Amino acid sequence: MKKGKVYLVGAGPGDPGLFTLKGKKVLEEADVVIYDYLANPRLLDFCKEEAEKIYVGKKAGAHTLPQEEINKLLVEKAKEGKIVVRLKGGDPFLFGRGGEEAEALVEENIPFEVVPGITSAIAVPAYAGIPVTHRDYTSTLAIITGHEAENKEESKIDFLALSKIGTLIFLMGVKNLPYIAKRLIEEGKNPNTPVAVIQWGTIPNQKTVTGTLENIAEKVKEKGITAPAIIIIGEVVKLREKFNWFESKPLFGKKIIITRTREQASKLAEKLEELGAICYEIPTIKVEPILNEKVFQMIEELSKYDWIVFTSENGVKTFLKTLWKKGKDLRALGGVKIAVIGKATKNVLENYGIFPDLIPEKDYTQEGLVSAFSKLDLKNKYILIARAKETREVLPEKLRELGAKVEVLPIYETKICEESKEKLKEILKEGVDLITFTSSSTVKNFFKLIEDAEKEQLKNIIFVSIGPITSSTLKEFGFEPHIEAEEYTIEGLVRAIENYFSKNEGGVIK
Template identity: 70%
Template structure:
């Protein structure tokens, strides 16, 4: 056996990837093999190296991809190949996760291992439903119980008589056995008025909660359509949900929103939407590639001849400075230039290089707005370097020339439509989408090109959310009216428009 092989049992947490541990993330970043479960959020796999091997061994509704014995053998096999193996398990490895059985096999074969605890759904899921599992005014006792015992057991080992005397009861994997659980708690003296909640897909945007009492919960669950995976909470603390329900009351909770930005730029919009409670699907409709030519390199070596440099996008800033630094130049090359940017996002992008913009439009963050801002200045005889995409509108350079400026356009990147996004779009539309966001004309054009390739049509109820008037005009060219348009042409403005729109509904 290769002595370098090792297995890490890592708790994936309850579902929200933000609740994953830092140590777990560090291990995924260097994993060679990841063996993961149904309840481990697939977004966590984005932390892994490109050459990482992924093996899905999930168990859903009694259907097992691999029996537990085969999973144990698989862990041993991959470790014996000398691999760094991460066994990614939903929740915590040792809380009804069968982690102990897997370790027994590793110990038997002499495989080194470590355990990284995860946040258990037994505490996190009730918290996301506004239910603290303990509270000094209600109870100081808590029991975590499996609602799904081993099928080969002839008799239940759950002591319902003892449980009926405790404060808060949290059952895992118990939806199928909910009638049995309720029956036995009532039989052993638990009051039929005891508050009860069943929470499906807790800590995720799909979270759904049925609330009632032991007398009503079976009917409440049926009405809500709740199925596995779910957590059952029994106890007086459930009453606090009326005051503490913070997650399900977020303004975009329950909305599934598709974003079309580049993969690199999607995070800012995704974070803002998820913080507002939305479930986010990413389908990048743009792939950005840098453009470097002899002309580009010549411009970089002669920046001192210009009076102004103008950036119209974050991508322009990114690729300009990447190219600048590769030419063994630094920020001193811009020491004589004044800087103009099209809006707040571009302003933030140059700030990362410890630079300040000399000119930013006050409100209208478009070429029109920037052109208007320049009209307040004397540009006669000034040399302007306009850094932009290969294909772009000509309004700004034409306006600057009309003011007497000498304009040199530097195409620093180009945008393409990613082929792989056709399949992603089909997958995204396999479930209901409430809204699609568009942050530029390119995202609109490429989205409709992908839509055609995928053979899809837009549902009438779909909300088309535009970041600004130019993007809205492009949507109209495809025969659709934008449902909403941001008042401020920024990512925060777009998110605010979505919140306002769905808030009215």
């Protein structure tokens, strides 16, 4: 039997961008992933589809599995000959009990490797604008577990020694903060020593409270800070006023619903998260290819067309997949010119090594594409439009008026994503700041997914539209878009949102 192997992998502090390249590599190869509460679930997107994913998260008062059972699970899966990734928040060997898991593997003669992760002890203060060392403040640093009961008879923490160290980082200590502050003051630490407590560090719902050893426990209680949080004690905390880069991002803490398809949502979420937003990917539509005899027949007759027109990214992807399904490759497009509706569609084509012959200069709509075609002689030219089943008929009608012989090939259809209904209901109840719409179909299906009673929750939400066609559909449902992109692309949408929150400059502000 093939011998398995275990990788003890640090998931980092929370921001998926801080995950290591080696961690990504082993996740992609894993047969089994055993992951923690503090491991960002988006890292699981790196796993292969068939990988078994097992949640063993532990948080205060709620342990999915005791540590001994987790150790046994690692051994058991490895003995089945599988590649196992143990995905742990932060670094596996820094208060992560990775050492105990390694011991269990050694005892059973299971091969393993450790993939270190960026620890929250360093990363979280950095995201709060606090360097843990600075030559003008301190050159000493201690990282301590704060997860120690106050009534413990004999503490393993030497508070006298710690009181003499410049920067102290307590992990998992927010519950014991009053005790930690009290003991440090008792051992001679100045009561006015600056302190910061940071909850959910490195992700957009990060929350930071500052104070002194004397008053920090009270301030944390007032602000409702709970685990997961880390405590930084020392003069370096003063630097936060100058270095607070992360929480100063233009969209920091804004909660945004993204209604694109699951496959397309990540690109928009990534750009908004770079600006500090908290994104909820709640697809209202899903794309299903149309595979019938008409589609296959027209694929066989591509050589008769002068032009093929793509009006969406999904049209390109579905068309090419259908082409390959018929055993053909890009040579089937030889001699055929290609037109696209906009930059996003152009970019997808170019990823496949195909460079379009025609694209509107700025107006990325059917009307804009008609305008681009109007400069050409289309008399008796055969044009195939590969598109969604249901969409506006502007393009084929206007091209026929220009003398072209147009055939429409519905290559896919967008359907409502019913599985998003409960999640959408839950998120709206919690409260969001913005909802983005990138097509008329995302608007229509959004309103199909919500109940009439839930429309009351939409009153104070900012509606964001990618362009006038989508805005028009929003108005049909009785909602005026607050933000409309000037350029009808994802980049244009993000730019309009950013401008809206920067004194309403740029974009079309409704």
